[in-house]
Amino acid sequence: MSPSSTFSLSRFGAIVVKEFIQMRRDRITFGMMVGIPLIQLVLFGFAINADPKHLPTVVLLADYGPHGRTLLHAIRNSNYFEFVRNVATEQEADEVLARGEAQFVVNIPPNFSRDVLRGERPAILIEADATDPAATSNAIGALRQLATTALTRDLTGPLAYLAGSESPINVHIHARYNPEGITQYNIVPGLMGVVLTMTMVMITGLAITRERERGTMENLLSMPTRPFEVMLGKVLPYILVGFIQVVLILLASHLLFNVPVYGNIPMLFVSALIFIVANLAMGITFSTLAQNQLQAVQLSFFFFLPSLLLSGFMFPFRGMPHWAQSIGEVLPLTHFLRIVRGIMLKGNGVEEVALQLWPIALFAVVVLAIGVKRYRQTLD
Numbered sequence: 001m002s003p004s005s006t007f008s009l010s011r012f013g014a015i016v017v018k019e020f021i022q023m024r025r026d027r028i029t030f031g032m033m034v035g036i037p038l039i040q041l042v043l044f045g046f047a048i049n050a051d052p053k054h055l056p057t058v059v060l061l062a063d064y065g066p067h068g069r070t071l072l073h074a075i076r077n078s079n080y081f082e083f084v085r086n087v088a089t090e091q092e093a094d095e096v097l098a099r100g101e102a103q104f105v106v107n108i109p110p111n112f113s114r115d116v117l118r119g120e121r122p123a124i125l126i127e128a129d130a131t132d133p134a135a136t137s138n139a140i141g142a143l144r145q146l147a148t149t150a151l152t153r154d155l156t157g158p159l160a161y162l163a164g165s166e167s168p169i170n171v172h173i174h175a176r177y178n179p180e181g182i183t184q185y186n187i188v189p190g191l192m193g194v195v196l197t198m199t200m201v202m203i204t205g206l207a208i209t210r211e212r213e214r215g216t217m218e219n220l221l222s223m224p225t226r227p228f229e230v231m232l233g234k235v236l237p238y239i240l241v242g243f244i245q246v247v248l249i250l251l252a253s254h255l256l257f258n259v260p261v262y263g264n265i266p267m268l269f270v271s272a273l274i275f276i277v278a279n280l281a282m283g284i285t286f287s288t289l290a291q292n293q294l295q296a297v298q299l300s301f302f303f304f305l306p307s308l309l310l311s312g313f314m315f316p317f318r319g320m321p322h323w324a325q326s327i328g329e330v331l332p333l334t335h336f337l338r339i340v341r342g343i344m345l346k347g348n349g350v351e352e353v354a355l356q357l358w359p360i361a362l363f364a365v366v367v368l369a370i371g372v373k374r375y376r377q378t379l380d
Helices: 009-025 027-047 066-077 090-099 112-117 133-149 157-163 183-214 216-222 227-255 265-289 293-310 322-330 332-346 350-379
Strands: 055-061 081-086 104-108 123-129 170-176
Touching: 009 027, 027 293, 027 322, 055 066, 055 090, 055 133, 066 081, 066 104, 066 112, 066 133, 090 104, 090 123, 090 332, 090 350, 123 133, 133 170, 133 183, 183 227, 183 265, 183 293, 183 332, 227 265, 265 293, 265 332, 265 350, 293 322, 293 332, 322 332, 322 350, 332 350
Parallel strands: 055 081, 055 104, 123 170
Antiparallel strands: 104 123
């Protein structure tokens, strides 16, 4: 039997040591092995909350009687609602919901207190932004319970008969933009942003890193072209690929899932263009950090995972703690999801879209500037 046919601890140990040395040299891979589990632990342990509370709520109060104030106090004490402002008209309330500044509108009608004392069971109207049903379902359930208990302390003594087995008030829930609470109305439009984030960042990082690995980048740069022209030529085809993905998702959402489109489609394409550029800029920046295609994929995943979890696609955005929401506000996917859902489900116009579009444009400019600067340093 030859020595090589038997198991050798020395050879085995040498291979193990070699792998540890390679692992130490590949800092990006080592960082991914340590960083990804930590990110998942922190995000799922602290940031993810399927029961959001303190949801921003505006009040349309047309009756200043004692029972209206008691009801508002009970709603606020439920911890599901946080009153952020008062509105004077229905139109103002509609605008607040359309811009996404509030999740609920509490509408207390005129003569509410008088009608309670008369036993007429007046109705209050609760309007909810139901584009994400998971964000409103528990709060709506709590409201239905409050209808029977909120005025218990007020209706005592001679008024005790009003607090019988039947609720002294009616609660009408108006789920705006998604009355039936269809999950596909929330998920399918959001998939547009998720798919673009995953593919644009990864493909761009791979394309440029592949040129460097094969040694063809030097051939491109030896031609009478500037580095910026090379970069632009490399990423421009992927803008077309991104638009093809947008068209396919729009067609599938309408033909397969019957998701409505109430807004302006050209405005959606303009928003998608800026979002695609932002993700391509991120891919360019990653390509300047990665030494090979494996590292480019790892860096792309390092960006994609927080985008997926902190953007409000998988879990309600307002259910996350403030520090997680602050991180999510930096990510372009967060704003693009609001744009897509706003255009498709709410019929938002230029004013509402612009409020979410400028952070994506700012992100694209900053990241692209960093990527171009690092790209030139890499070439030098």
